[in-house]
Amino acid sequence: MPEKIFNVIANKQFPAASGRTIKSLNPANTDDLVGIAPASGMADGDLAVKAARKAFETWRLFPAPRRGEIIFRAAEALLKAKDELGRLVTREMGKILSEGLGDVQEAVDMAFYMAGEGRRLDGQTVPSELFDKDCKSARVPIGVFALITPWNFPIAIPAWKIFPALIAGNTVVFKPSSFTPVCAAKLVDIIIAAGLPPGVLNIVHGAGDETGEYLATHHDVDGVSFTGSTAVGEKLARVCAGKDISCEMGGKNPIIVMDDARLDLAIEGALWAGFGTTGQRCTAASRVIVHEKVYDRFLKMFVAAAKTLKLGDGLAKGTQVGPLINETQMNKVLSYIEIGKKERANLVLGGNRKKDGAFRKGYFIEPTVFADVKPEMRIAQEEIFGPVVSLIKAKDLKDAIRIANNVAYGLSASIYTQDVNKSAIAERDLDAGIVYINAPTIGAEIQLPFGGTKKSGLGRREAGGRGGAIDMFTKWKVVYRDYSGRLQKAQIDKD
Numbered sequence: 001m002p003e004k005i006f007n008v009i010a011n012k013q014f015p016a017a018s019g020r021t022i023k024s025l026n027p028a029n030t031d032d033l034v035g036i037a038p039a040s041g042m043a044d045g046d047l048a049v050k051a052a053r054k055a056f057e058t059w060r061l062f063p064a065p066r067r068g069e070i071i072f073r074a075a076e077a078l079l080k081a082k083d084e085l086g087r088l089v090t091r092e093m094g095k096i097l098s099e100g101l102g103d104v105q106e107a108v109d110m111a112f113y114m115a116g117e118g119r120r121l122d123g124q125t126v127p128s129e130l131f132d133k134d135c136k137s138a139r140v141p142i143g144v145f146a147l148i149t150p151w152n153f154p155i156a157i158p159a160w161k162i163f164p165a166l167i168a169g170n171t172v173v174f175k176p177s178s179f180t181p182v183c184a185a186k187l188v189d190i191i192i193a194a195g196l197p198p199g200v201l202n203i204v205h206g207a208g209d210e211t212g213e214y215l216a217t218h219h220d221v222d223g224v225s226f227t228g229s230t231a232v233g234e235k236l237a238r239v240c241a242g243k244d245i246s247c248e249m250g251g252k253n254p255i256i257v258m259d260d261a262r263l264d265l266a267i268e269g270a271l272w273a274g275f276g277t278t279g280q281r282c283t284a285a286s287r288v289i290v291h292e293k294v295y296d297r298f299l300k301m302f303v304a305a306a307k308t309l310k311l312g313d314g315l316a317k318g319t320q321v322g323p324l325i326n327e328t329q330m331n332k333v334l335s336y337i338e339i340g341k342k343e344r345a346n347l348v349l350g351g352n353r354k355k356d357g358a359f360r361k362g363y364f365i366e367p368t369v370f371a372d373v374k375p376e377m378r379i380a381q382e383e384i385f386g387p388v389v390s391l392i393k394a395k396d397l398k399d400a401i402r403i404a405n406n407v408a409y410g411l412s413a414s415i416y417t418q419d420v421n422k423s424a425i426a427e428r429d430l431d432a433g434i435v436y437i438n439a440p441t442i443g444a445e446i447q448l449p450f451g452g453t454k455k456s457g458l459g460r461r462e463a464g465g466r467g468g469a470i471d472m473f474t475k476w477k478v479v480y481r482d483y484s485g486r487l488q489k490a491q492i493d494k495d
């Protein structure tokens, strides 16, 4: 049965004022209607922002440790619902069940971590240069946040934004991807049920260019945290000038395999990072840059291993690669495969849509490998966001790092080598927000900042505490208190 879901504003459910709706389909079987969500417009957005603004006046004064207690209860409730939510992630988004459960676990981890931050929202106290005066800095909330998220981590990415935003004392209007509204609605229900006062967390469903852009540019929204494509992120950064905005965007992440690498490990890592989540991760490794001495052996072993991957419905036992999220995304990936062929890259595996038998109602593409890819080809430069991996040959470490860095993105990068000196050089010289040594480009943990350089990230980093999400959702206030009972002049009163 499809789930009928609503906007939730000030803890009450509302359909879109216009009555319009969006359908959410199971990408493995489009006969399965997962849910029907509101297609919201300006009036819905206004209502939500108004509720968030009103709630901000009391939520900002609510003791942060007590905000943390609510978030802690939300973490416990999410853990309890993990199995049900994980299945929903797979049904609505398509990733295989173990990954659906991982998506929920990431939200649980973030909730427990942020609950503790309620007692750690620290600033500094420093001595004054004057007598009888003290100086301190304190973190204060930014205000009303619009949180805009993609479909590929339909529970985890919203949680990465909602929990730190709330612990810091902000209130939220959340606009999830219109392809995964049911996951988002369930997440919000659980968090609100943990004890949030009305208006602190509101959800407004709808299309990106309509609902999303309206909320992000709303005059009464102070901050915007966006995760999604580079094109939309860069546009938002332009139209939201003057707001506190951070954007996490696309990637074209490389794995470097050196001639001294353990090839078995590198192949396992490249398979997981290239085809896990059907390549639909911002940190997916869509380029594998292999030292020329081991290139032929790597290619043979990698293709043999990729050939065995089982494509199918993520809920079916044994499936290793699920469907693409929707028809548009599937067609985009197919068009990149055509571009690769035209560029004369060597298609050595896959390349086709699967639509026979059990695949006929879903958006399935075979795991695809291009060999002999030149670094300047479009398939080696542009984000494809699908199960397509390009193998590129490099002469040595320097050449490999040059190829790795020579793209517009800089989210994550990895190197496989047994040589500690080479790993140190790669760590230093790879231009990416996250570098992995002897591990693939995916697998970030929530307690460290997450984000990229160049066209992968704008503004502050997500996740982590200080230096990451806590910085994203707070601003500094500096307070000087003079208890001398006379006018004292800094820099001037020296005697």
Ligand code: NAD
Pocket: 148, 149, 150, 151, 152, 153, 175, 176, 177, 178, 206, 207, 208, 209, 210, 211, 212, 213, 214, 216, 227, 228, 229, 230, 232, 233, 235, 236, 248, 249, 250, 251, 281, 282, 283, 383, 385, 411, 451, 456
């Ligand atoms: P998208 O940019 O199409 O959409 C992301 C969100 O923005 C959705 O909620 C969408 O409705 C909304 N949106 C679209 N147009 C908008 C507009 N004009 N104004 C305001 N909001 C708008 O991205 P997607 O297809 O949902 O996700 C895939 C992309 O996300 C990939 O490029 C991927 O690399 C990126 N991504 C990045 C990270 C990261 O942390 N760097 C993580 C996951 C996904």
